[in-house]
Amino acid sequence: MNLVSHHDKVLVHYTGRxxxxxIVGSSSQTGAVELQLGNGSVPPGLERALVGMRVGEKKSTLLRAKEAFGLRQKDLILRLDARNFPKETCPKVGQVLKMQNHDGAMLHVQVTEVTENEIVLDGNHPLAGLDVTFEIELIRIVDGNPPS
Structure with missing residues (x-):
């Protein structure tokens, strides 16, 4: 029986709590999801939990914040002068905006506060700083070949 290894693409059902x-996320409504291991797109603790699993195996794993979605980073909180935004297009609390960083990469930031003078944006992952438990079921190893 094949085991999941680093760089595999896998199909899983999951529930994160x-x-x-x-519940912070689940595939129960949307169907199983494909995850590509080894490219940084999967939280490190979840990737470690998947490696070595067999098709059909179920596992529950606790991920501490650092191994899940990272710790909250104060430098990802931006305070902007509200006068830089036209009043008719002023962002609202909870809205997610796309911004370009100094390297040209696109970032998603959430508006967390709007006052007359200031707009506060948070670039942290919404689950940053939180410990999360994942229940995972390996449905299939989609591609067991490491990238070339």
Whole structure:
């Protein structure tokens, strides 16, 4: 029986929960999801949990914040002068905006505060700083070949 290894592409069902039990993500409504291991797109702790699994195997794993979606980073919180935004297009709290960083990469930031003088944007992942439990089921190893 094949085991998941680094750089495999896998198909999984998952449910992610905060420690209070509230669901932060699940494939139960959308169907199984493909994950590409080894390219940095999967949280490191989840990737480690998947490596070595067999098709059909189920596992529950607790990911500490650092191994899940990272710790919150203060340097990803931006405070901007509200006068730089036209009043008719002023962002609203909870809105997600796309911004370009100094390297030209696109970032998603969430508006967390809007006052008369200031707009606060948060570039942290919404689950940054949180410990999360993942229940995972390996459905299939889609591509067991490492990238060339």
């Amino acid at each position: 905060r420690l209070d039990g509230s």
